[in-house]
Amino acid sequence: MAAPATFSPLMESIDPATGMVIARLEATPPSEVPGILTQARRAQAGWAAQSLQERCALVHRLRETIYARRQEIAERVMRESGKPRVEALFADVLVSLDTAAYYANLAPALLLPEHVPHHNPAVKAKSGSLHYEPYGVIGVIAPWNYPVAIPLGQMIPAVVAGNAVVIKPSELTPWCGALVEELFSQAGFPVGLVQVIQGSGELGEALILAGPDKVIFTGSVATGRRVAEACARRLIPSVLELGGKDAMIVLADADLEVASSAAVWGSFTNCGQACLSVERIYVERPVAGRFSELCAAKARLLKLGPGSDPHTEVGPMIRPQQVDRVEEQLREAVARGARILTGGRRRPDIGPCFFEPTVIADVDHSMRLMQEETFGPVLALRSVDSEQEAVTMANDSPFGLAASIWTRDSRRGRRLAAQVHAGAVMVNDVASYFGISEAPHGGRGVSGWGHTHSRLGLLELLRVKYVDVDHLPRWPKSWWFGYNEELGVAADRFLQFLFAPGWRHRWKSARGAMRAVFRGHRI
């Protein structure tokens, strides 16, 4: 089939620090996607037939491959996504290594067939169990901001579970996407089991159209809606990991030194381009002044520059258009009365995508800055009069990815965590749960549905089968055919025996009930 007219056979990888092309890669024509899926299906059949232990052994090899190439992976992530090398090592490489270790070591225990005890005496002669089977081919559609850790966090459990994977990385990080496929191939995974397809959003649509058995999508809310619609049309199940607007609640009893460092790191790591970025901070009024000063002073100390400079703490944003969005949100917030305490300027003198780490106070919920995902280097502060107002403000958002609460009283922290609408709440830390392999990651509201990471993320990649064995098949099944008036009465006694209030009444129905049990079926 001929490729569509808009198809461009070459993709360019651009260094956001300089705007220069750093690699060229072959794009995948959308017309080839169905064939790629067929190849994946073929490879998957053999892969699923291997034992879980054999699959885990290969994931251990993948972990060794990632470890051996860790510096090269960090270098590529740093150059293509712009983040400092330290962040590439911690957030992309370390998280990927731990994901591989976690699933390779623990999947056999996590996926033991589960006995299902029956509480109802009428079905005690049957034993039930849950078994897990792979879906088949998983379509992974990935974003650019953690171009190795995010796809690997989904692909590793997918293959452990016995699936094949077709992954479409972001067109902004195709070079990292190619590397991800290479790692699996170098580790010795069967040909065709893990394949990367390279292209724009149109290729993501083609992937869904080709009919994978499940789609794991990570990206913006707007694209997530399109993906959900496309999946729904084909009844393809999906996991959606979408945007966030994470709130940080700083109570008056918090350690302000630590909390301000967390606020600064949480707002500016990856230049604020993280789904778990701290995007809204609510501080109790008695400490608001001191906390704002600390945040502004610490933000001023951050070194802005290219990720390749070992001293850089905040790198560039991914593209100039992303910078425009941040500038517009800040402009509107200032026009409505917010105050910039530090930053707030583009830095074309450093490169096309640099923006100063910005601390802004006196924001309110009428501003786009507090309603929309900012996804840039902005730390936004608002004072509140009580912990209850802080929780109300935190919950006043359509997003529900994660949040954090800062207090010296961990019981108070746990109590408030229960009141915050989010998929994860950290007490006295921000975002780091993403690196805890046992912690499920998944949002509420417009932040998406389903889970990645943890046992829940593994179960998303498996179909659950309930298997039931009847150990007394000759025991009469009174609910089979042979209905008559007598059975109607006996059936009602049986219900009374099981559910009538009070033991005496239940006991009195026992004889009549037994008639139903022993009568059996006539046909």
Ligand code: NDP
């Ligand atoms: P996008 O939604 O722009 O893109 C995500 C992926 O979807 C890309 O691979 C993109 O391709 C692809 N895509 C675009 N259009 C379609 C389509 N119609 N059908 C199928 N696929 C399509 O997100 P970004 O890459 O800009 O990532 C940033 C967003 O991701 C932020 O909102 C962030 O919060 C969120 N995110 C959420 C995470 C979570 O775990 N909840 C984690 C990380 C990020 P292409 O890039 O080629 O256009």
